[in-house]
Amino acid sequence: MADKKILIVGASVAGPMAAFWLAKTGADITVVERHEAMRDGGQNVDIRTSGVTVVQKVPEMEARIRAAAAPLEGMSVLSSKGQSILTIKSTGDPKQQSLMSEYEIFRDDLSKILFDFAKDLLNVRYVFGEQAKSMTQDEKGVDVEFLNGHLPQSRYDLVVAADGATSRTRALAFDCKVRDHMSSMNAWAAYSTIKKDLLNTSKTGQLTTSTPGRGIILLPDHDSKQNRVLLMGSHGSDETSIMHLFRQAVKGGDRALKDFLGDFFHGHGRDDILTAVEQSNKLYASEAAQVKAPSLYKGRIVLFGDAGYAAGPVGTGTSLAITGAYVLAGEINSHPDDLSTALQNYSERMRPIIQDMQQIPPGFPGIMTPQTAWGLSVRNAVLRIISYMMLASEYWPVAAPLGWLVGLYASAFGKDKYSIPYYAFE
Known part of the structure; x- marks a missing residue:
């Protein structure tokens, strides 16, 4: 060429x-x-x-x-009372990764x-x-x-x-x-950097979830005085009205998006995060979709x-x-x-x-931000099973009765199985 x-x-x-x-x-x-x-x-x-x-x-x-990896040691899933239900960590093996990757890095x-x-x-x-x-x-x-x-x-x-x-x-x-x-997943995410350390120097992120379909992830940043925030929403397939409001808010710019987020997460219980996002000048959002x-x-x-x-x-x-x-x-x-x-x-x-x-595991993406309290309980149980079995290598991949559950996510968690050719460049 x-x-x-x-x-x-x-x-x-x-x-x-x-x-x-x-x-x-x-x-x-x-x-x-x-x-x-x-x-x-x-x-x-x-x-x-x-x-x-x-x-x-x-x-x-x-x-x-690896040197620029996100300063993230784990992800704690919190209850509605702010108590840790479980903590997700990486396995330490790039060929058998968990919900957290060995190559976790900010975009x-x-x-x-x-x-x-x-x-x-x-x-x-x-x-x-x-x-x-x-x-x-x-x-x-x-x-x-x-x-x-x-x-x-x-x-x-x-x-x-x-x-x-x-x-x-x-x-x-x-x-x-x-x-x-494009095929919409009826879900979206907004991303922000806030000028506060709401994790109090901890390197373990936090996930809070409330119904219907709301989730906020708080992450440590390289700058110890600030955090990264991921705000998520998912909706039933017939709830196109909320997706329409989200798309309109994205088109409307930061002010419209902040107003949408404030309304959507009202009552979620993390007003400290939402207030910090309101004050942030780093905010963008995208719809979850496949092409x-x-x-x-x-x-x-x-x-x-x-x-x-x-x-x-x-x-x-x-x-x-x-x-x-x-x-x-x-x-x-x-x-x-x-x-x-x-x-x-x-x-x-x-x-x-x-x-x-591109295979979508059963329940995705709604399983991460369930619509009901029952769905939230199921989500937490699934996360416990996957996290435990990914970290306990003796159970990988099917040694336990619920090994099939991990298998549903094998495309993302397992080793490279695609036989990528070797190309000789000068």
Whole structure:
């Protein structure tokens, strides 16, 4: 791919990871991001199964990820009275992970690590505050017109859509709406960084849950004077009115979103967290959804990460993006003069991995934020069983009568079973 030009749209976790691996093909890489800079803040993400395999191919990258890991020693599930019901911890084994990963890291920290790996390469450049306005392609390339004038209209050999589940690039490529090919999970999450340490220096996070369908996670931050907050809501399949209010609040900006959160969590019992979120200037939200595109590419525009196969709330989205970046770059590098074959191979290799990692365990995502008191009791029992069996290795995977329950989550918890090819880059 030497002397070829590749445009990557999106600079969150997926975009920089794609830039790192695609740069190894020798192509000239341009990454555009509609925000003015890398976004900070955000929730903790984890790396599992094939994502671990790919990260371990770059020892320095794995070392940086481990060094920047979230300062999280466990997650305590609290009762309505604030008492700990159980505490979830990691197993210490990347091949047999629990509800907590051995690679637990905040999204902005992971983005920065990946950004730093690619930004100094001679064949990679980032352009912030820019996005594609239109794309026209033929069998030899894609002509891209940009919205804000930071880049001139240019022709690229390949465009990579890495701009999230509501990908504008996917909509341009497939002539559809941004929500087409998305399947809503009737759940959402909001993320904030608060300027208070409500954990009182503890490195154990806290999960509080109330009905119907409300949950708040409080996490320690690298800055001991502040915490990260994850606010979650889930709804029955017929409760589209609340999902509509959430979407309208996201469109309305921080003030509208804070008002929505205040109303939704009224009576939850963590007014200290909600007051801190109200005062925070770091807040964003997203809907829990899966993307199942009819194809992973169209001509010379390829879908990658959440734009092509968002996993939703099952904890495998980051690993899918990491895996997809390696496979896409590897196939392009293996077929430098036959892009059509490279994209076809990428699609064929990723499809079974996507299908497996997108499997929704029974009850998800509502099991994390149940609608009823009975459902909350069941949730706590399930967490106890899974946590116990993941930490007691002698029970893995089926030695106990309830081993089948852990098996429902094996795609996220188990070792890499996907036989990711070895690609030889120069």
